Amino acid sequence: MKTWLITGCSSGLGLQLAEAVAARGDRLVATARSTDSLTSLCERYPETVRGISLDVTRAGDAAKAVALAESAFGGLDVLVNNAGFGFIGAIEEGEPDEYRPMFEVNLFGLIETTRTALPSLRKRAGARIVNLSSGAGIAGSAGFGFYNASKFAVEGLSEALAQELRPLGVHVIIVEPGPFRTAFLGRSMITAAREIAAYAQTAPARRHYRQSNNGRQAGDPAKAVAVMLQAVDSEHPPLHLPIGPRAHAIAEQKLDSFRADITTWRDISIATDFDTDNCGGPK
Numbered sequence: 001m002k003t004w005l006i007t008g009c010s011s012g013l014g015l016q017l018a019e020a021v022a023a024r025g026d027r028l029v030a031t032a033r034s035t036d037s038l039t040s041l042c043e044r045y046p047e048t049v050r051g052i053s054l055d056v057t058r059a060g061d062a063a064k065a066v067a068l069a070e071s072a073f074g075g076l077d078v079l080v081n082n083a084g085f086g087f088i089g090a091i092e093e094g095e096p097d098e099y100r101p102m103f104e105v106n107l108f109g110l111i112e113t114t115r116t117a118l119p120s121l122r123k124r125a126g127a128r129i130v131n132l133s134s135g136a137g138i139a140g141s142a143g144f145g146f147y148n149a150s151k152f153a154v155e156g157l158s159e160a161l162a163q164e165l166r167p168l169g170v171h172v173i174i175v176e177p178g179p180f181r182t183a184f185l186g187r188s189m190i191t192a193a194r195e196i197a198a199y200a201q202t203a204p205a206r207r208h209y210r211q212s213n214n215g216r217q218a219g220d221p222a223k224a225v226a227v228m229l230q231a232v233d234s235e236h237p238p239l240h241l242p243i244g245p246r247a248h249a250i251a252e253q254k255l256d257s258f259r260a261d262i263t264t265w266r267d268i269s270i271a272t273d274f275d276t277d278n279c280g281g282p283k
């Protein structure tokens, strides 16, 4: 039986995962900004679920949640950094006071929650850290650059963290969902106030995508959660886990275009070392 701590359990993937974890009998510290959203879960599983307020941008909240896992369940096996939201707008359109709050949640909140939980996680051989990235963390697209940047940062951080933690027996899993039917394209998506006509050929497509796809996403969150559980339970969890056909297509396209670029430019771009060796002689 594992003990989990999940951020952003008020709705969507976080709520579905919390329900699945509780239903299978694991222990859970469910967290959300408002604990009202956790009442039902805590009441239905009084022995194994505890709820606590955790705003990932508020100093001290994560420490209280980790302390609860320690005091109620004796430690922590799985941290899921799920809390996050999106921002739509061309790079020139976004203002700092619009896009910075997203980085505070998607990146800095994830970092500080992870740093706070690590001393506890390191005590458990086989512990797991699950970081919610996105298909948008694999490849950038016009009108989504700020969100891309926040999730690309999660990817780089997670890859480094995975190397640091592998010798300690802790695995990192980067979850990269495609579109799943949650509140993500609704209340969890901010749109830049300013639209610049010069970007009419590119960025607005993302705004339209949001409007026409909100509530119509093909992905079933319950099925995404089933994949996440399987990865967490695996003896050899993947570092990268695209979920859903769209995320897979994005990953395949990225690998193909990356490979095409480095192959085409290989001979020119690798001819960059000094012509002499370290002693000044010819190589």
Ligand code: NAP
Residues within 6 Å of the ligand: 007, 008, 009, 010, 011, 012, 013, 014, 032, 033, 034, 054, 055, 056, 057, 082, 083, 084, 085, 086, 105, 109, 132, 133, 134, 135, 136, 176, 177, 178, 179, 180, 181, 182, 183, 184, 187, 188, 217
């Ligand atoms: P969602 O239903 O809107 O859930 C987002 C969650 O993040 C909510 O519980 C929200 O809590 C929480 N949150 C926002 N700011 C927070 C903060 N400061 N502190 C703590 N929690 C905060 O959307 P979702 O699809 O489940 O999103 C979950 C994760 O999946 C996100 O990281 C998102 O980027 C990623 N993702 C989703 C999709 C998709 O299509 N659904 C695709 C790729 C990646 P409140 O109720 O308090 O706002």
